Amino acid sequence: xxxxxxxxxxxxxxxxxxxxxxxxxxxxxxxxxxxxxxxxxxxxxxxxxxxxxxxxxxxxxxxxxxxxxxxxxxxxxxxxxxxxxxxxxxxxxxxxxxxxxxxxxxxxxxxxx
Amino acid sequence: xxxxxxxxxxxxxxxxxxxxxxxxxxxxxxxxxxxxxxxxxxxxxxxxxxxxxxxxxxxxxxxxxxxxxxxxxxxxxxxxxxxxxxxxxxxxxxxxxxxxxxxxxxxxxx
Numbered sequence: 492x493x494x495x496x497x498x499x500x501x502x503x504x505x506x507x508x509x510x511x512x513x514x515x516x517x518x519x520x521x522x523x524x525x526x527x528x529x530x531x532x533x534x535x536x537x538x539x540x541x542x543x544x545x546x547x548x549x550x551x552x553x554x555x556x557x558x559x560x561x562x563x564x565x566x567x568x569x570x571x572x573x574x575x576x577x578x579x580x581x582x583x584x585x586x587x588x589x590x591x592x593x594x595x596x597x598x599x600x601x602x603x604x
Numbered sequence: 605x606x607x608x609x610x611x612x613x614x615x616x617x618x619x620x621x622x623x624x625x626x627x628x629x630x631x632x633x634x635x636x637x638x639x640x641x642x643x644x645x646x647x648x649x650x651x652x653x654x655x656x657x658x659x660x661x662x663x664x665x666x667x668x669x670x671x672x673x674x675x676x677x678x679x680x681x682x683x684x685x686x687x688x689x690x691x692x693x694x695x696x697x698x699x700x701x702x703x704x705x706x707x708x709x710x711x712x713x714x
Contacts (some may be wrong), residue, residue, distance in 0.1 A: 581647070
């Protein structure tokens with residue numbers, strides 16, 4: 492158990508819908524990272540927040556947005572969902588920003604039908 | 605762009621054989637990290653290499669960082685069934701994010 496929690500574990504929704512994925516970092520960690528992992532694919536970095544502030548952005552679609560709240564939990568919002576958005580979404584946390592090991596949550600498996 | 609290439613994509617070995625996966629970057633890395641993802645699981649941090657030419661060992665696992673800080677390798681000696689999974693390298697270019705390699709999926713033939 493990494494100490495990072497993600498909800499929900501599974502999510503099935505229809506095209507065009509909007510969903511929110513939630514992540515709670517390890518106690519004391521200030522950084523949250525979001526990744527997308529499609530079937531048999533690598534980890535695509537989406538976005539990084541540190542203590543509520545956006546620090547880095549990857550190839551995140553405009554339909555996707557995220558935020559980190561004062562209690563340090565983070566939410567990833569995915570809208571106008573398409574079939575291709577079906578994937579495993581991981582959240583990871585680390586103590587600080589920069590070069591530190593990341594602790595991954597169990598992931599949310601999103602299926603768009 | 606900043607990319608990290610990883611080979612091979614798949615590796616099937618007999619139990620007891622050695623295994624190696626390689627990562628290459630076109631530009632110098634600040635550091636490189638290695639993660640393991642078991643089937644159905646999430647990535648788990650293994651190690652971070654920071655210094656040029658650094659070599660670190662964890663039991664049967666040996667990690668190396670190239671002199672130019674552009675390449676790295678993970679070598680497993682005498683593989684066991686518990687080594688099954690996908691091994692990812694993740695390059696840090698000093699830009700507040702990790703760039704993951706495509707991963708090497710290791711399967712063990714008992």
